[in-house]
Amino acid sequence: MxxxxxxxxxxxxxxxxxxxxxxxxxxxxxxxxxxxxxxxxxxxxxxxxxxxxxxxxxxxxxxxxxxxxxxxxxxxxxxxxxxxxxxxxxxxxEPIEKSGPDGKLNLNQKLSEPPKIEALLENTQLRRQLEEALTQLSINQKTAISLRYFQEFSTTEIAETMGCSENTVRIHIFRGIKKLKTILGNIQIS
Amino acid sequence: MKTCHFEEKIDDLLAGSLEAEAAEALENHLVTCTTCFARWEEASAMVQVLSQASAPEPPPNLLADFQSELTKALASEDDKSPLWPNIQNRARSIFWPGNTTYRVLQAAALLIFGVFIGRQFLAPVPEVVGPPVPAALNQNISTEEIESVQRFFNEAEMLIIQVMNLSYPDAIETEEIEFTQSIAQDMLVRSQTMQEEALELNDMAMLKLLHRMDVLLYEVANLSGEDMPDMLPFIQKMIRDMNIVAEIRLILEETREAIKPFSI
Missing domain, CATH: 1.10.1740.10 (RNA polymerase sigma factor, region 2, helix turn helix motif)
Structure with a gap:
C-alpha cells in the first residue's frame, strides 16, 4: 500500500x-x-x-x-x-429455462447444439449466455470464476477475498470450467 | 519462468485424449501446481471465452443514483452515531478523568497493585529436579494453559479423524457435515487466541502448526454441500499430504509429559 x-x-x-x-x-x-x-x-x-x-x-x-x-x-x-x-x-x-423472443438461451438446447466461438463472439448475448450458464454452478465456483475472468483477480487475491486457500480457488475454477463446458458444449476457438 | 514436466500433457487433457486414470491424476496435480494451472488457463477455450465477455454497460444514471443514495445512507448513519461518542466520552471520563490530582492517585494505586501482584505471583520458584520440559512448551506457562493446548489438539485430532471418515452424500443426509463445520468454526476462533499466545511466547513451531491447522479448519468450516463432491476428497488428500496428525500427536505427547506429576 x-x-x-x-x-x-x-x-x-x-x-x-x-x-x-x-x-x-x-x-x-x-x-x-x-x-x-x-x-x-x-x-x-x-x-x-x-x-x-x-x-x-x-x-x-x-x-x-x-x-x-x-x-x-x-x-x-x-x-x-x-x-x-x-x-x-x-x-x-425450478431450473432456469429461458428461450424465445427475449433472445436468451435455452441451456437444455445448448447441450445438443454446441455453439461455435465465432458465432458466440459475434453474438451480443455472449455475456448473457455465460451468466445463465454460470447460475448452474455452485456459488463458490461462480464466485471464483467471476473474480478470475471478469474481474481479473489473481488466485492469491481470490483466496484472500473468499477466505480460502489458493488450491481451493483453483479447484473451484477448474471444476466450474469443466461444468461450464458440459453446459455450453464444446466451444472451438479458431 | 518455472516449468513442470506435466505441462506437456495439458493439451492432451483439454483434447480429451488422456485415459481416465491419467486425466484424473493430471487434474489433481493441476489444482496444486501454479505452472500447470497457468498453462491450462492459457490453453482452455472456455477460459478465453470468459475473459472476452466484458460486462454490459450499466444504465446511464446508475452511478449518479448510487452516489446520491449513498450520500443519504451515510448521512442517516451519522444521525445514529451521537450515542457512540457519548458512550466513549463517558468511558473516557471514568478511566481518564481530566483532574490531574485524580490521575496521579490513579497511577499510584496502579503501581502499588502492580508491586503486590509481582510479589505474589512472580516470586522466584525453588528449582525442582524433574523431567526436561519439551521444546514447544519450554516457557513459563501454567498447567491450565498446557491443558487448554492439550484440549485443543485433542479436538483437532478428533476433527481430522471425523473429516477422514466423512463420505458424500452420507455426510449431508446425516447432517454430520454441519456438526463437523461447527466444530471447525469454533476451533478457528480458539486458534486465533492460541496464535496470539504463541506469538507472545515466541513459540514459532507452535505458531507454524496453528497456521497450517487454520488452512485446514477454513476448508472444513466453509465446506458447502454443493461443493462437497469436489472438495471433500481434496481436503482428505490435503490432510494426508500435510502429515499434520503426526505433528499433533507429538504436541499431545509433549503436553502429557509436561503435566505429568513428577515421580519421587
Missing part, C-alpha cells in the same frame, strides 16, 4: 468524511462491477454497493492496515453477493 493511500485510510478512520468519500470514489466503480459480475443485475449491484460502503463506514475502525483496503472492501462485496445468491438458490424451485 502506498503512503498516500495509507494516509487517506488513516484520515477516514479518524472520522474525516472527505477522506472516506475519496475512498468511495476510488473503489465505487470496481465494487459496482464486481457486484454486477456476481449477481448479473445492475439494480441489485447498486444496492449491494451501497450496503458495502455503509458497512465499511460503520466498521472502518476494525480494518487493519496490514491488509489492503481494496481486498477488504471486495471481501465485503463478495460476502454480501454470496448471501444474496444463497437466498436466490433457496427460493428457486
Amino acid at each position: 502506498n503512503s498516500d493511500a495509507e494516509q487517506i485510510i488513516l484520515e477516514a478512520k479518524a472520522g474525516d468524511k472527505r477522506a472516506f468519500n475519496m475512498l468511495v470514489t476510488q473503489h465505487q466503480k470496481r465494487v459496482l462491477y464486481l457486484a454486477y459480475d456476481l449477481l448479473g443485475d445492475w439494480d441489485e449491484a447498486k444496492d449491494v454497493a451501497q450496503e458495502v460502503f455503509v458497512k465499511a463506514y460503520q466498521k472502518l475502525d476494525t480494518f487493519e492496515e496490514r491488509s489492503r483496503f481494496s481486498t477488504w472492501i471486495y471481501r465485503i462485496t463478495t460476502n454480501l453477493c454470496i448471501d444474496i445468491q444463497r437466498k436466490r438458490k433457496r427460493n428457486r424451485t
